[in-house]
Amino acid sequence: MQHFLTLIIFCLLSLLCFGCDSQVQPPLEKIQLTLWESYNNEEHHVFLELLAPFCQAYQERTGKHLEIKIFRVSHDGLLPKLKTAALSHTTPDICRVDFAHVITLAYGKAILPLDTLQNFPQPLSTYRQNFLSVAIESNLITLENESTGTAETHLYGLPDQTTCVALFWNKTRFEEKAIPLRHAKLDPTRAPKTWEEFLAYGKILSTPEKQQFAFGLRNTLWWHFPFFQSFGASFLFLDSTQRWRCGLNQKSGQEALHFIRDLCQREYDVDGKKIRIEGGAWQSGGINPDQGFMNGLYAMIFSGPWNLKTFRDAGVSFGVSLIPAGSVGSSSTVGGTNFVVFRSCAFPEVAFDVLQYITSEHFQKQWCERLGQIPTRKGIVIEYHDYPEMQVFYEQMQQSRNRPPIPRYDLVEQLVNPEIELVLKGIQSPEKALETAVSKIENQILSLIQK
Amino acid sequence: MKRFKNIARYLFLFGFCGIVLFPIVWMVLTALKEPSLALSFRLFPEKALLQEKGFWQAFQSFYSWRNFSLILHDPDFSFSLFFLNSFVVAFLSGFFTVCLCLTAGYAFAHKQFWGKERLFQLLISSLMIPGMIYMVPQFALVYQLGWMNSYQGMIVPHLANVFGVYLLRHHLEQLPRSLFESASMEGANDLHILFFVAIPLSWPVLLTLFLTTFTTQWANFLWQLIVNSPDSLYRTLPVGLALFKGQYQLYWGAVMAGACLSILPIIFIFLWTQRFFIEGMTKGAIKG
Numbered sequence: 001m002q003h004f005l006t007l008i009i010f011c012l013l014s015l016l017c018f019g020c021d022s023q024v025q026p027p028l029e030k031i032q033l034t035l036w037e038s039y040n041n042e043e044h045h046v047f048l049e050l051l052a053p054f055c056q057a058y059q060e061r062t063g064k065h066l067e068i069k070i071f072r073v074s075h076d077g078l079l080p081k082l083k084t085a086a087l088s089h090t091t092p093d094i095c096r097v098d099f100a101h102v103i104t105l106a107y108g109k110a111i112l113p114l115d116t117l118q119n120f121p122q123p124l125s126t127y128r129q130n131f132l133s134v135a136i137e138s139n140l141i142t143l144e145n146e147s148t149g150t151a152e153t154h155l156y157g158l159p160d161q162t163t164c165v166a167l168f169w170n171k172t173r174f175e176e177k178a179i180p181l182r183h184a185k186l187d188p189t190r191a192p193k194t195w196e197e198f199l200a201y202g203k204i205l206s207t208p209e210k211q212q213f214a215f216g217l218r219n220t221l222w223w224h225f226p227f228f229q230s231f232g233a234s235f236l237f238l239d240s241t242q243r244w245r246c247g248l249n250q251k252s253g254q255e256a257l258h259f260i261r262d263l264c265q266r267e268y269d270v271d272g273k274k275i276r277i278e279g280g281a282w283q284s285g286g287i288n289p290d291q292g293f294m295n296g297l298y299a300m301i302f303s304g305p306w307n308l309k310t311f312r313d314a315g316v317s318f319g320v321s322l323i324p325a326g327s328v329g330s331s332s333t334v335g336g337t338n339f340v341v342f343r344s345c346a347f348p349e350v351a352f353d354v355l356q357y358i359t360s361e362h363f364q365k366q367w368c369e370r371l372g373q374i375p376t377r378k379g380i381v382i383e384y385h386d387y388p389e390m391q392v393f394y395e396q397m398q399q400s401r402n403r404p405p406i407p408r409y410d411l412v413e414q415l416v417n418p419e420i421e422l423v424l425k426g427i428q429s430p431e432k433a434l435e436t437a438v439s440k441i442e443n444q445i446l447s448l449i450q451k
Numbered sequence: 452m453k454r455f456k457n458i459a460r461y462l463f464l465f466g467f468c469g470i471v472l473f474p475i476v477w478m479v480l481t482a483l484k485e486p487s488l489a490l491s492f493r494l495f496p497e498k499a500l501l502q503e504k505g506f507w508q509a510f511q512s513f514y515s516w517r518n519f520s521l522i523l524h525d526p527d528f529s530f531s532l533f534f535l536n537s538f539v540v541a542f543l544s545g546f547f548t549v550c551l552c553l554t555a556g557y558a559f560a561h562k563q564f565w566g567k568e569r570l571f572q573l574l575i576s577s578l579m580i581p582g583m584i585y586m587v588p589q590f591a592l593v594y595q596l597g598w599m600n601s602y603q604g605m606i607v608p609h610l611a612n613v614f615g616v617y618l619l620r621h622h623l624e625q626l627p628r629s630l631f632e633s634a635s636m637e638g639a640n641d642l643h644i645l646f647f648v649a650i651p652l653s654w655p656v657l658l659t660l661f662l663t664t665f666t667t668q669w670a671n672f673l674w675q676l677i678v679n680s681p682d683s684l685y686r687t688l689p690v691g692l693a694l695f696k697g698q699y700q701l702y703w704g705a706v707m708a709g710a711c712l713s714i715l716p717i718i719f720i721f722l723w724t725q726r727f728f729i730e731g732m733t734k735g736a737i738k739g
Binding site for chain 1: 488490491525587594672681682697698
C-alpha cells in the first residue's frame with residue numbers, strides 16, 4: 001500500500017514538473033481572411049493551386065495560422081454586390097475587381113490605401129516601378145485628404161491581371177484575296193500596319209455579295225480608344241487654369257471619329273462595285289465581331305488574349321498584329337483586374353502580404369505561362385509555348401494607354417456611346433457628337449473631380 | 452378555294468412559329484455543339500470532316516453532351532441545388548403574391564373604407580418609380596432583419612405587387628355584384644366569399660399573376676446575387692449561371708445548356724396553364 005502511494009505521488013510530481021515545461025507551445029494565433037475572386041473555371045483552379053503554398057509558408061515565417069477562405073463570385077453584378085455588402089459591413093477582406101471599379105471603391109472610401117500600411121515597402125515611387133505602368137496606374141488614385149484638405153495620391157490595389165486588345169486577322173480570308181492584294185502591292189501574309197494600309201486592305205477584303213466584310217466594330221468607347229489614341233486624342237488633360245478637360249472633341253479626336261464613320265458608312269467604289277469596309281457589327285442585332293470572325297464574315301477584328309484559345313479550338317486560322325498606327329503610332333486600350341483590401345479587414349497587413357504574393361514574380365510567371373496572359377510585373381520572362389501570339393500582346397501593351405482615371409467610367413460610356421452611334425448611323429456629324437459628349441462628360445463627371 | 456386558304460393559313464402559321472421558335476432551337480443547338488464550336492454558324496460538320504471520319508464520327512465530334520455534362524458535374528456549380536432554390540423562390544413568390552394581391556384586390560373592389568381611392572391612387576403612382584430605387588433600402592431592411600442567405604430574403608421583398616393588386620381589383624369589380632350580395636345574405640363572411648365565390652371565378656387571372664411572378668422571379672439575378680454571400684446555400688440558377696460569364700468571355704455552350712434546363716419548368720407550367728393564362732390576359736387586361 002505504501003509502495004502504491006509512493007508511486008502515485010511520484011507520478012503526480014512528474015506530471016507537475018513536466019506538465020509545466022516551459023517548452024510547451026502557446027496556441028497559434030489564428031488569422032482568417034475572406035477573398036472574393038471572379039476568375040473563370042480554368043483560372044479559378046490555377047489560382048487555388050498557386051495560392052495554396054502561401055498559407056503554409058506564412059505560418060512557417062510568422063508562426064501564425066493563416067486561413068484564406070476563397071469564394072468565387074460572378075463578374076457580372078460584382079460592383080453592386082460590393083456596394084451593398086459595404087452597406088451591411090459584409091465586404092470580404094480582399095477582392096478582385098475590374099480596373100475601372102477601383103476608383104469607384106476608393107472614392108466611396110470602401111478600400112484601403114495600401115501604401116499607408118506598416119509593411120508597405122516604401123517609397124511608393126520605387127515600388128510602383130516593379131509593375132507595368134498601365135497596370136499599376138489604375139490603382140494610383142488622387143483624393144482629397146479630409147483632414148489636411150490637400151490632394152494625395154495613394155495606391156489602392158495591386159494588379160493581378162492585365163490585358164489589351166490587338167488586331168486579329170483571318171489568314172484564310174487574306175489567302176482567298178491574295179491575288180488582288182498582291183495586285184494592289186499589299187502583302188497577304190501580314191496584317192495592315194497603318195490606318196492607310198488598313199483602308200487599302202479593307203477595300204479588297206470586303207465582299208458584300210458574300211456578306212463578308214473586312215472589319216467588325218464594337219460600338220463602345222473602350223473599343224474606340226485604339227482609334228482615338230492612335231490619332232493622338234487625349235481623353236483627359238489639364239487646361240491652363242488647371243481644370244480637368246475632356247479632349248475627345250479636339251481635332252485629333254474628330255479625325256478619329258471621321259475615320260470610324262467612314263469605315264462604317266462610306267461606300268468605296270472598287271471595280272465598279274460599292275464596297276463598305278465594316279460589316280455592321282456595331283449595330284444592335286448585328287453579328288458579334290467574335291462570332292463573325294470565327295465564321296469568316298469579318299476578316300479583321302479587335303480582340304484580346306482571352307479569345308486565342310476559343311478561336312484556335314474552333315479551327316480558325318488567324319494571326320495577331322499590333323493595332324494599325326495612326327499619326328502618333330499604334331495604341332491600344334487596357335483592361336484587367338486588381339486586388340484590393342477593404343477597410344473592414346481586421347488584418348490589412350496580412351492581406352497586403354497575400355496581394356504581394358499574388359503579384360510576385362514567381363506567382364505571375366506560373367500564372368501567365370499556364371494561362372497565356374500578360375504579366376503585370378516588369379522584367380518577367382514568360383515562355384509562351386502554347387500561346388506564341390502573346391508576344392504581340394506584350395508588345396502592344398507597351399503602346400497602350402489606361403482608361404481615364406475618373407469615377408463613374410460606366411457613365412462615360414453611357415454618355416459617349418449613343419452620340420457615336422448617331423454618327424455611325426449618319427444622323428449626326430462627328431464634330432457635333434463629340435462636342436455634345438464632351439459637354440456632358442465635363443458637366444456630369446469632371447465637375448466631380450475638379451477639386 | 453377553302454383548301455388553298457387553309458394551306459396558306461398553315462404556311463403562315465408555320466412561318467410565324469419558325470420565327471418564334473428560332474431562338475429556342477438555336478439555344479438547344481448551341482448547347483449541343485462542342486464547346487469550341489458554340490459560336491459557329493454551322494449546323495453540320497464540314498464536308499471534308501464528313502469524308503475523312505464518316506458521318507457518325509464527324510457528327511459526334513460536332514455535337515455532344517459536353518456542355519450539359521459540364522454544368523451538371525462542375526464541382527463549382529451545384530446545378531441541382533441552384534435549380535431547387537430557384538424553384539422554391541419562384542414558386543413561393545408566385546403563391547404568396549397571388550394570396551396578397553387577391554386579398555388586397557378584394558378589399559379594394561368590394562369593401563368600403565376611409566381613403567380607399569386615395570390609397571389606391573398612391574399605390575398605382577408608385578408604379579412610376581423604377582424598381583432599382585428600392586434596391587438599397589430593401590437590402591438594408593433585409594439585412595437588418597437578418598434575412599441574408601435565406602429564402603425569405605429573396606421572397607418577401609417581392610411580394611408587394613401593385614400591378615397584381617390592380618389586376619385583381621379590376622377583375623373582381625367585373626364580377627356580378629349580385630353574387631357577392633347573395634352570398635352575404637346567405638350569411639357568408641368575407642373569407643367565405645373570397646374562397647367560395649371570388650377564387651372559383653378568378654382562376655385564369657390568379658394563374659396569370661402566378662405565372663408572371665414565377666417567370667420574373669425565376670429569372671431574377673441582381674437581387675438574388677446581393678442577398679446571398681458567395682458561399683450561400685440559397686444561391687439560385689441565374690446567380691450560378693453568371694459564373695460562366697467572365698470579364699471578357701462568355702462560355703456560350705455552358706450558358707446555353709444551363710438555359711435549356713432552366714426554361715423547362717417555365718415551359719412545363721406554361722403548357723399546363725396556357726388555357727387559363729390566355730383567358731386571364733383577356734379578362735384582366737383587354738376586357739378591363
